[in-house]
Amino acid sequence: MAKRGALELSINTIVVVVIAITLLTLGLAFVKQQFGGLTDITKDVFGTAKTEIGKIHGGAKFTAPTQVSIKQGETTTIAVFVANDGSLGNNPITVTVALTPVTSVNGVSARIISSPTATLNVGQEGTFTVAVAATKTAPLSTGSASDPAYSITITTQGQTGTYASGGFVIDVQPTTGIF
Numbered sequence: 001m002a003k004r005g006a007l008e009l010s011i012n013t014i015v016v017v018v019i020a021i022t023l024l025t026l027g028l029a030f031v032k033q034q035f036g037g038l039t040d041i042t043k044d045v046f047g048t049a050k051t052e053i054g055k056i057h058g059g060a061k062f063t064a065p066t067q068v069s070i071k072q073g074e075t076t077t078i079a080v081f082v083a084n085d086g087s088l089g090n091n092p093i094t095v096t097v098a099l100t101p102v103t104s105v106n107g108v109s110a111r112i113i114s115s116p117t118a119t120l121n122v123g124q125e126g127t128f129t130v131a132v133a134a135t136k137t138a139p140l141s142t143g144s145a146s147d148p149a150y151s152i153t154i155t156t157q158g159q160t161g162t163y164a165s166g167g168f169v170i171d172v173q174p175t176t177g178i179f
Contacts, residue, residue, distance in 0.1 A: 036176075047076075047077075060083065060085075061082065061083055061085050061087070061154075061163065061164040062080075062081070062082055062083075062152075062154055062163075062164035062165070062166055063080070063081040063083075064078065064079075064080040064081070064152055064166050064168060065078050065168055066166070066167070066168050066169065067168060067169050067170075067171055068110075068132050068168050068169070068170050068171065069171040069173060070132055070133075070134045070170060070171070070172060070173065071134070071172075071173050071174070071175050071176075072134050072135070072136050072137070072138050072140075072172060072173070072174060072175045073134065073135065073136035073138075073175055074133070074134060074175075075131060075132065075133040075134075076131075076132050076133075077113070077129050077130065077131050077132070078129075078130050078132060078168070079127050079128070079129060079130075080097060080127070080128040080129075080130055080152060081125055081126070081127055081128075082095050082097065082118070082120070082125065082126050082128065082154050082163075082164065083120070083123075083124070083125040083126075084120035084121060084122050084123065084124055084125075085122075085123075086122040086123070088156065088159060088163075090122055091122075092119050092120060092121045092122075093119070093120055093156045093157070093159075093163075094117060094118070094119045094120075094156060094157035094158075095117070095118055095119075095120060095126060095154050095155070095156055095157075095163060096116055096117045096154070096155050096156075096157070097112060097116045097117075097128045097152060097153075097154055098116065098152070098153045098154075098155070099111060099112055099130060099150050099151075099152055100150065100151045100153065101148070101149070101150055102149040102150060102151050102167065103145065103146060103147065103148055103149045104148060105138070105139060105146070105147070105148040105172075106138075106139075107134060107135035107137055107138030107139065108132075108133070108134045108135075108138050108139075108148040108170055108172060109132070109133050110130055110131065110132045110133075110148075110150050110170065111130065111131055112128060112129070112130055112131075113129050113130065113131045114127070114128050114129040115128075116128065130152075132170055134170070134172050136175070138172050139172065140172050140173065140174055141169075141170070141171045141172045141173070147169050147170065147171070147172075148169070148170040148172070149167060149168065149169045149170065150167060150168055150170070151165065151166070151167040152165060152166050152167055152168070153165045
């Protein structure tokens with residue numbers, strides 16, 4: 001009879017261990033989900049802060065980020081600010097924003113999703129929105145010249161040449177997950 005009691009104790013121990021591991025896994029998944037949500041909220045807040053700080057650019061013709069970080073399988077937006085600083089006279093100007101790939105990589109893309117043209121009075125600023133996307137299979141960034149990059153060119157109607165220009169590099173990061 002003593003062997004049967006030992007067997008029952010052994011089975012009870014196994015059941016308790018299985019239940020404990022299950023609860024631990026569910027608890028970790030819950031915590032990961034909560035912190036993942038916190039990460040998204042933090043990303044949105046910092047994105048908004050960058051946008052607002054970009055508006056306080058001290059009279060520059062053009063303001064845009066130089067690097068955009070994105071995880072595989074995600075899409076994000078950046079703001080490009082163009083201001084009429086009065087260098088072309090006191091009349092309103094019509095600006096057009098163009099986005100051109102400098103280094104293209106399969107699975108990573110960027111495009112202007114707002115109207116690419118705006119008319120700005122002297123001292124007025126226009127905001128242009130650029131969407132950046134990376135597929136789930138997009139290659140990770142290496143920090144080299146082969147990383148995807150885009151140039152931004154601003155031209156004005158009736159003027160030859162470029163009003164302002166810049167560019168940004170896309171930093172593709174791995175997705176994170178529990179399983």
